[in-house]
Amino acid sequence: MKEILKRRTDLIATLVFVLAIVAMVFLLRKETAQPVVEVTGDGLYNPGTYTSEVTGMKAMTVTVTFSDTAITDIQLEHEETPGIGVPVCESMPAQIIQLQGLGIDAVAGATLTSNAILDGVADCVAQAGGDVEALKAITPTVEQEEDQEMTADVVVIGAGGAGMAAAVTANQEGKTVIVIEKTSQMGGNTALAGGALNAVDDGSETALAHDDSVEFHYQQTFEGGDKQGDPELVRVLVENAWDGVEWLKSLGMEFYDGVFTVTGGMWQRAHKPVEPEGSGFFKTYQAYMDENQGITMQYNTKAKELIVEDGVVVGVTCTGPTGNTITVRANNGVVLATGGFGRNVEMRMAANEETHMWPTLDESIPSTNTPAITGDGIVMAEAVGAQLVQMGNIQLLPLGDPETGSLSGNIEHSVESRIFVNLEGNRFVNEGGRRDEMTLALFEQPETTMFIIMDSDCYPTGDEVNNFNETINDLVAAGRAYKADTLEELAEQIGVPAENLVASVEEYNRHCLGGDLEGQPDEFGRTLFTDAEEKNNGINNPPYYAAARVPTVHHTMGGVKINTETQVLDTQDNPIPGLYAAGEVTGGIHGTNRLGGNALTDTVVFGRIAGTNASAFTK
Numbered sequence: 349m350k351e352i353l354k355r356r357t358d359l360i361a362t363l364v365f366v367l368a369i370v371a372m373v374f375l376l377r378k379e380t381a382q383p384v385v386e387v388t389g390d391g392l393y394n395p396g397t398y399t400s401e402v403t404g405m406k407a408m409t410v411t412v413t414f415s416d417t418a419i420t421d422i423q424l425e426h427e428e429t430p431g432i433g434v435p436v437c438e439s440m441p442a443q444i445i446q447l448q449g450l451g452i453d454a455v456a457g458a459t460l461t462s463n464a465i466l467d468g469v470a471d472c473v474a475q476a477g478g479d480v481e482a483l484k485a486i487t488p489t490v491e492q493e494e495d496q497e498m499t500a501d502v503v504v505i506g507a508g509g510a511g512m513a514a515a516v517t518a519n520q521e522g523k524t525v526i527v528i529e530k531t532s533q534m535g536g537n538t539a540l541a542g543g544a545l546n547a548v549d550d551g552s553e554t555a556l557a558h559d560d561s562v563e564f565h566y567q568q569t570f571e572g573g574d575k576q577g578d579p580e581l582v583r584v585l586v587e588n589a590w591d592g593v594e595w596l597k598s599l600g601m602e603f604y605d606g607v608f609t610v611t612g613g614m615w616q617r618a619h620k621p622v623e624p625e626g627s628g629f630f631k632t633y634q635a636y637m638d639e640n641q642g643i644t645m646q647y648n649t650k651a652k653e654l655i656v657e658d659g660v661v662v663g664v665t666c667t668g669p670t671g672n673t674i675t676v677r678a679n680n681g682v683v684l685a686t687g688g689f690g691r692n693v694e695m696r697m698a699a700n701e702e703t704h705m706w707p708t709l710d711e712s713i714p715s716t717n718t719p720a721i722t723g724d725g726i727v728m729a730e731a732v733g734a735q736l737v738q739m740g741n742i743q744l745l746p747l748g749d750p751e752t753g754s755l756s757g758n759i760e761h762s763v764e765s766r767i768f769v770n771l772e773g774n775r776f777v778n779e780g781g782r783r784d785e786m787t788l789a790l791f792e793q794p795e796t797t798m799f800i801i802m803d804s805d806c807y808p809t810g811d812e813v814n815n816f817n818e819t820i821n822d823l824v825a826a827g828r829a830y831k832a833d834t835l836e837e838l839a840e841q842i843g844v845p846a847e848n849l850v851a852s853v854e855e856y857n858r859h860c861l862g863g864d865l866e867g868q869p870d871e872f873g874r875t876l877f878t879d880a881e882e883k884n885n886g887i888n889n890p891p892y893y894a895a896a897r898v899p900t901v902h903h904t905m906g907g908v909k910i911n912t913e914t915q916v917l918d919t920q921d922n923p924i925p926g927l928y929a930a931g932e933v934t935g936g937i938h939g940t941n942r943l944g945g946n947a948l949t950d951t952v953v954f955g956r957i958a959g960t961n962a963s964a965f966t967k
């Protein structure tokens with residue numbers, strides 16, 4: 349009897365539970381259901397002009413005009429990044445109108461902008477009563493073109509920083525050049541970089557004022573990479589860095605006066621271009637190509653295999669924009685400049701097995717890189733006998749956007765004025781330490797997630813921009829950062845225990861304010877605090893801000909082995925005739941840890957050498 353009663357009670361409890369779930373699902377569905385607009389006429393849309401507010405890199409207004417059967421006009425009001433988002437804002441509306449559909453891929457490297465446009469138009473379609481899903485199913489149809497052969501003096505694979513430096517240099521040597529680029533635009537990771545590059549003009553007033561020299565740049569680069577970089581390559585990097593800046597200036601690129609320390613750069617020797625992020629490089633290279641004949645940009649073309657004849661690399665086989673085969677031959681040399689492998693999960697996991705530098709590099713770890721950075725050049729070079737070096741040296745940053753892995757959305761302005769807390773509201777690391785140490789500590793935290801916590805000292809108006817041209821006001825409006833008048837409210841918004849967050853901030857403030865610290869150094873060894881002499885010090889000036897960050901794969905320091913002439917070496921250290929490489933595709937320059945500001949120097953210095961030597965190569 350007792351048993352039957354118990355079973356019946358269990359049954360009733362189960363029934364009540366199921367009914368509760370059904371009711372909840374129903375209520376939730378009701379709340380989230382989209383209002384459906386009926387089309388009143390016989391056409392596809394209710395004619396008119398509709399507007400949608402979306403967020404790309406910044407807030408964007410998308411205005412779409414419909415006739416009863418077609419999308420007739422798309423206007424964007426935006427402040428996207430020149431050289432990255434702006435070209436997409438110019439090309440994508442026309443593409444959508446031509447296609448009368450939304451099945452268009454986001455442009456690599458400008459996914460936030462692309463998706464914002466697609467979302468905005470989709471929203472307007474819904475407002476006009478159109479069928480969004482049907483439009484998403486319409487994709488551009490391409491008819492496969494005939495296979496094709498192309499020839500130039502020099503062939504460059506990859507139109508990022510190193511590839512374009514090589515292409516322009518080869519052209520200055522009087523050569524015709526074909527640049528093969530997998531995506532629809534130049535830029536690669538270089539376009540997303542902070543933009544600043546390290547270079548010392550030895551003996552100049554600037555160098556003397558900052559106690560800097562080429563030798564010091566050498567030492568810091570070599571030692572910063574735990575002495576694993578090839579000393580000869582490091583020397584080439586630092587000795588040609590300033591010449592690289594002068595070359596860029598001679599091409600019309602503008603830099604701010606003076607030098608500064610880029611995060612992780614160790615010293616004040618970074619030169620900041622006037623244009624945001626890496627866009628100034630590509631504006632400069634494009635301007636050169638507009639003025640000079642002889643460089644053909646072959647976009648939407650993926651290099652697949654190097655062509656070797658009698659032991660000499662003579663060209664490359666590619667897949668063209670319509671899936672056709674394009675064979676590109678070089679009269680002189682071939683330059684490999686396809687970047688690293690930060691977005692190739694399998695490859696980075698295998699490389700990490702060599703060093704166990706990181707607990708994991710599986711697909712749960714995002715990357716700052718564009719989706720095109722998949723190590724293609726490394727695979728192609730290895731297939732023709734190239735030696736790979738230090739593949740396990742992979743740099744991560746603790747500052748990735750949790751959704752995209754990008755460095756955008758970063759709210760910090762200076763190392764001294766912010767703390768990191770975990771999901772328990774507790775600090776866990778010296779926030780002024782090495783990037784790898786901070787990232788490793790972050791791996792140990794719950795959900796591998798932290799929040800940057802700051803006050804308003806760096807944000808007197810909220811309109812100050814970060815490297816990505818974003819303001820804290822934009823980020824808060826987009827739900828990518830949090831703002832509150834008290835730490836308790838901030839804790840509630842970000843879901844961490846208020847008492848812990850308050851205690852973490854109070855302890856940090858005690859150090860900033862020079863409180864009773866005798867014999868009580870910072871628990872994590874932090875030494876960089878806001879200056880106690882300054883008016884605004886500590887985190888005590890509301891409103892307070894927070895933004896979530898996760899580890900993100902940033903730079904792969906390993907790759908194809910080269911010599912100082914950028915010739916690719918085989919497993920016996922002999923040059924592979926005809927094949928040159930520059931930029932992140934190469935390995936062994938930066939050792940275990942690449943200094944901030946040295947990647948762009950690398951692209952310019954080694955890109956130029958590769959361009960010169962590939963031009964001089966004869967079979």
Ligand code: ADP
Nearest residue numbers: 506508509510530536537538651687720931932
């Ligand atoms: P670096 O800093 O070394 O110049 P980037 O990341 O800036 O490297 O640029 C590398 C470029 O190479 C990107 O534009 C990328 O799209 C391109 N790329 C990568 N793989 C291929 C490939 N298989 N064929 C053509 N281009 C490629």
